[in-house]
Amino acid sequence: MLLSFKLVPKNTFLILVFFSFAFLSSCKGQNNTTKTGVIISANNTKSYISFLKGKKIGVVANQTSVIFHKKGHTHLVDSLLQMNIKVTKVFSPEHGFRGKADAAEHVASGMDYKTGLPIISLYGKHKKPTNSDLKNIDLVVFDIQDVGVRFYTYISTLHYVLEACAENKIPVLVLDRPNPNAHYVDGPILHPKHSSFVGKHPVPLVYGMTIGEYATMINGEKWLANGIQCDLTVISLKNYTHTTSYHLPIRPSPNLPNDTSINLYPSLGFFEGTPINAGRGTEFQFQRYGSSLFPKSDFSYTPKTNFGSKYPKDQNKVCYGVDLSTNPKQSKVSIKWLVDAYTKYPNKEKFFGKTFTIHAGDTILEHQLKKGLTTKEIENSWKKDIEAFKLIRKKYLIYP
Numbered sequence: 566m567l568l569s570f571k572l573v574p575k576n577t578f579l580i581l582v583f584f585s586f587a588f589l590s591s592c593k594g595q596n597n598t599t600k601t602g603v604i605i606s607a608n609n610t611k612s613y614i615s616f617l618k619g620k621k622i623g624v625v626a627n628q629t630s631v632i633f634h635k636k637g638h639t640h641l642v643d644s645l646l647q648m649n650i651k652v653t654k655v656f657s658p659e660h661g662f663r664g665k666a667d668a669a670e671h672v673a674s675g676m677d678y679k680t681g682l683p684i685i686s687l688y689g690k691h692k693k694p695t696n697s698d699l700k701n702i703d704l705v706v707f708d709i710q711d712v713g714v715r716f717y718t719y720i721s722t723l724h725y726v727l728e729a730c731a732e733n734k735i736p737v738l739v740l741d742r743p744n745p746n747a748h749y750v751d752g753p754i755l756h757p758k759h760s761s762f763v764g765k766h767p768v769p770l771v772y773g774m775t776i777g778e779y780a781t782m783i784n785g786e787k788w789l790a791n792g793i794q795c796d797l798t799v800i801s802l803k804n805y806t807h808t809t810s811y812h813l814p815i816r817p818s819p820n821l822p823n824d825t826s827i828n829l830y831p832s833l834g835f836f837e838g839t840p841i842n843a844g845r846g847t848e849f850q851f852q853r854y855g856s857s858l859f860p861k862s863d864f865s866y867t868p869k870t871n872f873g874s875k876y877p878k879d880q881n882k883v884c885y886g887v888d889l890s891t892n893p894k895q896s897k898v899s900i901k902w903l904v905d906a907y908t909k910y911p912n913k914e915k916f917f918g919k920t921f922t923i924h925a926g927d928t929i930l931e932h933q934l935k936k937g938l939t940t941k942e943i944e945n946s947w948k949k950d951i952e953a954f955k956l957i958r959k960k961y962l963i964y965p
Contacts, residue, residue, distance in 0.1 A: 626640075
């Protein structure tokens with residue numbers, strides 16, 4: 566039997582000591598969570614605690630899964646245990662439960678040192694919970710901060726959790742969190758034949774939805790295997806709209822250190838599938854780009870091993886490029902920097918790496934660059950598909 570999702574109306578591990586000070590540094594330039602008036606769903610415990618009482622709970626979480634309070638924050642798992650909720654297992658996404666692993670780095674399963682709970686990694690070869698993983702679980706809580714970009718893999722983890730739970734007839738409760746890139750929809754659409762963990766669904770690069778809204782779309786559009794649907798409940802945010810500026814007090818992943826990097830990530834993320842360094846190996850990840858093979862220029866930097874990137878591109882080499890750390894806030898996917906890099910890179914045959922297509926979502930963008938299309942021509946080519954997607958998106962919006 567197919568089960569439809571339900572929508573609840575809008576009504577720590579020791580402050581994550583395992584992070585370095587830099588990892589927990591706040592983003593600059595926007596208001597703090599409390600100043601915006603937004604109440605994240607995890608904080609609104611009265612709206613979901615009744616779903617959890619008397620049940621064995623699995624929690625999908627990472628370092629962003631916290632409840633905020635005046636003195637800082639407490640991890641959701643710690644808080645649930647303090648409320649006598651029976652948490653039996655923790656599932657962790659890319660970068661791990663503590664969020665310190667490098668992109669694409671193997672994340673092992675294990676046990677939490679504080680609570681003794683088993684931690685099951687949902688990354689690498691084990692992306693989807695198995696029947697055994699879900700044994701003796703009555704309900705799964707999903708609470709991870711997203712940044713609203715198709716190739717950011719937490720929404721792929723969400724997909725597999727919904728799918729596995731649907732197959733095992735286990736309800737899922739999503740604690741919604743604001744999307745810092747929810748103020749626009751833009752970028753190329755993923756073609757289904759290029760579906761991967763780096764992008765599973767036929768959506769634009771920036772889809773303008775919270776992770777709770779996105780979960781309802783996965784479910785409602787029957788994108789899970791064999792069109793199966795999950796018993797899904799989304800706990801809504803309070804005092805939130807898609808245009809609400811929201812500052813992330815905790816890095817969502819090692820290489821998104823502040824608001825500027827999160828805002829530029831959709832546009833500079835294309836470089837992940839090229840030889841171009843996008844600031845990894847510096848403290849300005851996704852706020853600059855460059856290459857040791859670019860012509861010499863006034864701006865240069867040298868990527869080095871750091872906590873967010875063990876082997877950055879052009880490691881220990883001087884890269885010449887472009888500094889975007891003071892760039893105005895973007896409300897579109899800007900292709901101009903990719904066009905600029907392709908123009909400057911001397912070895913065109915080696916510009917497009919193995920993962921460029923899955924980051925772009927199709928082979929079209931590569932062909933457009935090779936043909937020498939202008940930035941405007943490339944960006945205009947997305948418009949028709951974006952408008953079609955917006956009609957689908959509209960059905961699942963919770964917030965104005």
